[in-house]
Amino acid sequence: MDIAKKIESLRQELSQHNYNYYVLDTPEISDYEFDIKLKELQELEAKHPEFFDANSPTVRVGGMVSKNFETIAHEHRMYSLDNSYSKEDLEDWEKRIQRILGDVEVAFTCELKYDGASISLTYEDGVLEKAVTRGDGFQGDNVTNNIRTIRSVPLKLKGSFPQKFDIRGEIVLPLEGFAKMNQERLEAGEEAYMNPRNTASGSLKLQDSAEVAKRPLECLLYNITGENLGISSQFESLQKAKEWGFKVPEVAKLCKTTAEVMDFVNYWDVHRHELPYEIDGVVVKVNSFQHQDELGYTAKAPRWAMAYKFKAEQVSTTLESITYQVGRTGAITPVANLKPVLLAGTTVKRASLHNADQIEKLDVREGDEVFVEKGGEIIPKIVGIDFTKRALDAEPHHYIENCPECGTELIRNEGEAQHYCPNTYGCPPQITGRIQHFISRKAMDIEGLGGETVELLFKEGLINNYADLYTLKKEDVIPLERMAEKSADNLIQGVEKSKEIPFERVLFALGIRFVGETVAKKLAKEYKSIEALMNASVEELVQVDEIGIRIAESVVDFFQNEKNLTIVSRLKEYGVQLEISADKLENITDKFKGITFVVSGVFEKVSRNELKKLIEDNSGKVASSISSKTTYVVAGDKMGPSKKEKAEKLGVTIISEDEFLDML
Incomplete structure (x- = not known):
């Protein structure tokens, strides 16, 4: 056999053994035999580099070193999930689904909610192209070299598969492997890992992939995303993923009712500790992809999926003191400083007390023994007090009256739960908080500049607002603590590059109260430039879809402040994008202004998402369900009969895909 054939034969054989061991859990040869064959392949590849293949089984042992992880935008956004904690929550969710879909039969796929690190894998022509961490959902870090070392991630797929797709999953560390890792660390005199x-x-972010290869990580897959997949449902997608060589736990179940879903939830709430890895709940998804398309997304999560979280773990510990934090908007948050305690695998030292009403309701006092839970198993919160252990001389807690940072007397607006420091432009945490928001990933995304550096720049008197960032020079920042020449270059270049960020993200970055990402997009689309928005009145703003009186007043207040006007004027002078670019404007018209569409069914000429984009680019509104406010229903193939009936009953005009395209 010639060398090329020998190498290819060994690669195929070892890939199959990898699959048998790590995916099917049915090894056919011993570890020793596998290692001998792998060593033989490594030696052959070393002698014959002309036959290099990035997908060879030898890459599983690692060896690539990454000093920096490139940030990559997700082609398809990675959404987070809405949470539920009871049967009633799930039933309410099902009612919301039925309101949108109409009177159709809806089935659900139930899967376990793995407790690990989310990952998105991209395959083209059956080969792993890249692996990107979730990041902020819009973009993440390229960790492909590290992911290639995980044996349950196929480098080449089996059978017949789409030309290109993303598959999402969770990187987990099975409990047995975790215990073994920690034992080895303790024996080496090192500190054990926490969870x-x-x-x-x-x-995933270790620089040496050989170190990653030593860890018994697994990748459990749960979602396929892409165009023209040839798959019609979530349950089918799991079956397909298994056929292509992915590790997909067998426990997923197709359920027809909420009662069946709850049976699945209750079973795994009891039996979760029998699994080889940790889970923190169950994910319930509408099974049909067509139904998923119709349901769509909110700003943060798919409407067609819901995470059912198991009851949070609870522990008790001593509340040692209550301190206060000041946010970028001046909002005051009381913080409980706790005697350190282990909760759900992490050491908890602090918990949020939310506001003055919460402190009064709980009657929480310094020195109390308190019960702590992790809300949604993420943020610790105090949920009660053990009054049997309260000291007789424990004093009621009095909420502070002055800002802990600048001493200004606090205010509390009528109808609001939080106290605020009104010293907007003189209170240090508010100043640095606004700048930190401005540079954040979803806003200006300034690389080379983090929260600590902002604090340092402010402390040294180099910046006092976010417009000052654009006046920084390399010689200003090099003398700063821990600032080398390369870091200084990155910071200045990052600030310069941020001038390319589009208007809607700049608008979000300004930090106008109540103007989040979604509202910023709506306002940018409606007004198209900062000047037009500045001149808008409260009455005009509330006419914009989904802009209420509170948002409108906040926008007007922001632009009535002279300091803000000066900062915005400076940003414009420095070249920051304060209007929608000309090429984007070309695709935007007011053709559908004031018109509300509901899109239903399957379409031939454009995809559902393209159709929705065409509506929004032409100033129309896409609603999720038919109501008396709906102007048109764009009906595709397989539109539900109950939707048709509802449209007819309300006198809403139903148009075809072709009729809609003619309207354009």
Whole structure:
């Protein structure tokens, strides 16, 4: 056999053994035999570099070193999930689904909610192209070299598959492997890792992929995303993923009713500790992809999926003191400083007390023994007090009257739960908080500049607002603590590059109260430039879809402040994008202004998402369900009969895909 054939034969054989061992859990040869064959392949590849293949089984042992992880935008956004904690929550969710879909039969796929680090894998022509962390959902870090070392991630797919797709999953560290890792660390005199989830997440960003290869990580897949997949449902997608060589746990179940869903939830709430890895709940998804398309997304989560979280773990510990934090909007948050306690795998030292009403309701006092839970298993919160252990001389807690940072007397607006420091432009945490928001990923995304550097720049008197960032020079920042020449270059270049960020993200970055990402997009689309928005009145603003009186007043107040006007004027002078670019404007018209569409069914000439974009680009509104406010229903193939009936009953005009395109 010639060398090329020998190498290819070994690669195929070892890939199959990898699959048998790590995916099917049915090894056919011993570890020793596998290692001998792998060593033989490594030696052959070393002698014959002309036959290099990035997908060879030898890459599983790692060896690539990454100093920096490139940030990559997700082609398809990675959404987070809405949470539920009871049967009633699930039933309410099902009612919302039925309101949108009409009177159709809806089935659900139930899967386990793995507790690890989310990952998106992209395959083209059956080969792993890249692996990107979730990041902020819009973009993440390229960790492909590290992911290639995980044996349950196929480098080449089996059978017949789409030309290109993303598959999402969770990188987990099984409990047995985690215990073994910690035992080895303790024997080496090193500190043990705290929990599998954080260790799995940290593993993805190790610089040496050979170190990642030593860790017994697994990748459990749960979602396929892309165009023209040839798959009609979530349950079918799981079956297909298994056929292509992915590790997909067998426990997923197709359910027809909420009662069946709850049976699945209750079973795994009891039996979750029998699994080889940690889970923190169950994910319930509408099974039909067509139904998923019709349901769409909110600003943060798919309407067609819901996470059912198991009851949070609870512990008790001593509340040692209550301190206060000041946010970028001046909002005051009381913080409980706790005697450190282990909760759901992490050491908890602090918990939020939310506001003055919460402190009064709980009657929480310094020195109390308190019960702590993790809300949604993420943010610790105090949920009660053990009054049997309260000291007789414990004093009621009095909420502060002055800002802990600048001493200004606090205010509390009528109808609001939080106290605020009104010293907007003189209170240090508000100043630095606004700048930190401005540079954040979803806003200006300024690389080379983090929260600590902002604090340092402010402390040294180099910046006092976010417009000052654009006047920084390399010689200003080099003398700063821990600032080398390369870091200084990156910071200045990052600030310069931020001038390319589009208007809607700049608008979000300004930090106008109540103007989040979604509202910023709506306002940018409606007004198209900062000047037009500045001149808008409260009455005009509330006419914009989904802009209420509170948002409108906040926008007007922001632009009535002279300091804000000066900062915005400076941003414009420095070249920041304060209007929609000319090429974007070309695709935007007012053709559908004031017109509300509901899109239903399957379409031939454009995809559902393209159709929705065409509506929004032409100033129309896309609603999720038919109501008396709906102007047109764009009906495709397989539109539900109940939707048709509702449209007819309300006198809403139903148009075809072709009729809609003619309207354009």
